[in-house]
Amino acid sequence: MRLDGNDLYQMVKTGSVLVKNNRAYLNDINFFPVPDGDTGNNLVYTMNLIAVEAIPNDSFHKTLDSISETAMLSARGNSGVIFAQFLNGMFKSSKDYETVGVNEFASLAYGSVDYVYKSISNPVEGTIITVLREWANFLNTNKEKYNNIKEFLVDSYHYAKECLEKTKTTLQILKKNKVVDSGAMGFVLFLEGFNKYLNNETVDEVQSPVDLIIDEHVYDENILYRYCTEGLFEQNANLDNLKTELETLGDSLIILEGKKYSRIHIHTNNPEIVFDKLDDYGNILTQKVDDMLLEVNSRNHKHEIAIVTDSIADIDKEFALENNIFVIPTNIIINSVSYIDKFTINNEILFEKIKNSKEYPTTSVPEIKYINNLFSKLLLQYKKIIVLTVASKLSSTYNVINDIASKLNDKGNDITVIDSLNNSASEGLLVYQLVKMRNRGLSKDAMIMTINEIKKKTKILVCLDTFKYATLSGRVPKIIGKIGMLLKIRPIMSLDATGAGTAFGFALSKKGITKKIMKLVKKDDISEWSLVHCENTELVNEYKTLFTSIIKKEPSFISELSSATAIHSGKKSVAIAYIKK
Template identity: 40%
Template structure:
């Protein structure tokens, strides 16, 4: 039976068929991903985009409303360069549709062609030889076939030849593809989508969505001569929601903060993609345009290292509460799971989309004090999926489970892979901040020395009991605002000028260890504690962390270098989430009896 018009039902199921086809090709798309950076996640990003379409789009009855539902879902779920370009193109088609109940071949052809400039306009610097080129060539083919196509299947299947030829030609348009001897990954994903779309029009049967009966393409070569040049480190994405968003204004403000900029959207949503070294700057700008509904930051360097430049067979993971300098994490290829910091109805990614510096500026400005929440389960699952594919085993060291649900979230995600035969251990550090950082650093050193997985887990569990952190809190104002100290206690502390020493007990629970009534007396109490530890232990290593208190941190360095007899392992600013509770001006020393 010929399909001369597309109604809502046929559009809906054709899209689902196309989406399923892309998802089924995820692994191959990851493997050939070399542009714009070889971070091996184009398949993941396109699959995530398609999954959201499957889950969120609705059959609305009329063709136009169904297409609009799909376009909205694509924009909400868009991930990565290719996912966002695809979503923008689908939104362009949706906006160009005039017919309501059913869409004719002529209307469809006009819409897919007119949507091409819409997709190009979203990209700050369009590069030919990528998905956008294949989209353009496919749309031109559709437009040229519209007069002679017998029905929609004839139209779509006929246009596949043009799309496949365009895909095969991508290495001739983009040198990085020719050097790697692969076609463009995102473009290949688009061709697979059209392939699946055509399959449903041909069969009309949902049960055949994932079958391989329809003639397709392979191009399953692994890339060669993969480049390792990164202009910027983080693939950063956000979804902003508001009425009357000015997409051009967003693009103008962000264009000098990175590359691979795409600003896609419609009258109420903006999906942003950019490669940058400072994701926090991006989101400090975006918060002025509306409510930030989604945030995602991928460390492309870390992704590249996992695939092409692994130093070790064991992957080491920690969460963002562990305060450990970026250069040490890079040296040992340590992976980070960000917690969420909730502020102004937005979930910021700790240490990524919000840093200590811009958080301190906002702490006293916001009406409702920020809160924290554990990592997103899907984010953790995705990290484990990538690591278990490239490493023999994984060790994850989390913030004390007594302080956060992070340990349970990470454990739950790990269990999925453990049941599948992967070797993962999740360790409760019973610590936070610099103390957790020291444990992670020690685990990294043991991996480097060639210790086996189980030996490292046993040693870190042992050292967790011999690690402490002593926090000098400058004011209890922030602990009161965060709810960790009641207001009555806070008022009394202010009157008495109380300067408590905060620590964690053997189970990782926070406790007031000592009380002092001046900064000097507070420091003396911590010095006394350190001296007591030094009497019992022959080798101590330590770190100093602070919240916007560089001068006090420098004083600590001088004081404890004399007490302990060596330099600290590092000095750094603490996680915004830790600062949220401890407050601006706090300083801490973390010690580990090694």
């Protein structure tokens, strides 16, 4: 018996179903490289798209080409990217085979191993790569002993299972929790699918047995790099130097190079620098960043209510992490590339790109798919969700999120979306209030009622250094902007009672702006306040000292301004927000 392209496609498809059927358990035993509980999700996402989008052909070579290309485009997560590189390596090792037998299949699998290891910056044994390598070695070593490819693959599968069991004792964290490596188990399930198909066994999709999930695990190792970062790009430069440039930014680096597209995967604390460097190597097509530290923290939460906001809300990162605040990011479009606000771009990089951009950057609402995925995940961990969004008069973010929440609520879920009537620092202050109320044990209804009252007493004053950026972004009419720039007027922007933008005042100097704000702050009785800025630490520190002496209280937080807001307010802008008693 020889395998053609249709056989290969069905083998892959059957293996994908087996992985999908075990998704929940794979998530639960996910401890390497970090215990963020998403290995099953990532493998299922990768394999599902292969099964749906790859095009089967009578030719084994052409089908493998389609499968490897689809894997490149769909790969997600550490194990998903390694799996995609395995398929890509098989294709690069192949010749124009119409069909394959024992010898050809063994050569393709064995040839893929070198591609997998070369793509990984620091291969760690006792994981998916170990099982993959040992399985391929078995095929290559024993190929002369078999004439029947069915028996060949069955025996190699059983050998892979033995190797999988050994991962329990190779890595200390797996040994401590008495589990096998999650990615390796996913690969062995995939191999099992080969045999199911060749033996004409039907594999139906089943619901993951949630009641069998183990939740008493131990993890006491520090996560050195917070963000799982991935990018797909159409390369236009040699990638030899890319590995050297990215290695210093984190670990778990994998570079997957295809015929036309390439993909990177890295765990890093600076995803914005990763994508800034990647921009030199080609046209960035997709970006993905997962906060692994937040994922780990959220698995151990003690609340029934999840708090979600958008990236326009400026809050302290550590506060957000400590209190499990989930952020739905706005997208920032620069030269047709979509960056993720607060994750894959910062203000320093933003304004450097503006210098070299033919068109001024724009923003777009959060992706529907991202919101759906976040809600689906949170509803498995929390009973209720409160979402606080930027003022609906400033963005359609509220409408988009509320529409998705309404559809989920029709299915019996409990999600409330609140229009904050605020943005930036003032929206961030409202998030702080929600956290305090949740920590005091208030009910969801009480939290909603209280925040709807507090938001009416919340104010923000944004001091622009120039009209330039507000004019370029379209927030200020061109004629007004030109006059303002000509006269070197410095505006103070705010929001009215409905959340719409409004001009609060003007001055000809920084001193004049400060006097106007001081006058208002002295008049109001303030309970909490905060400061945000766009690359202006000097002025924000000056304001901290000044307004602390007036308000008699330290600011709740000082934060860098969201890049989605900085597009409009510009460099050197500073904002003060406060809640009146």
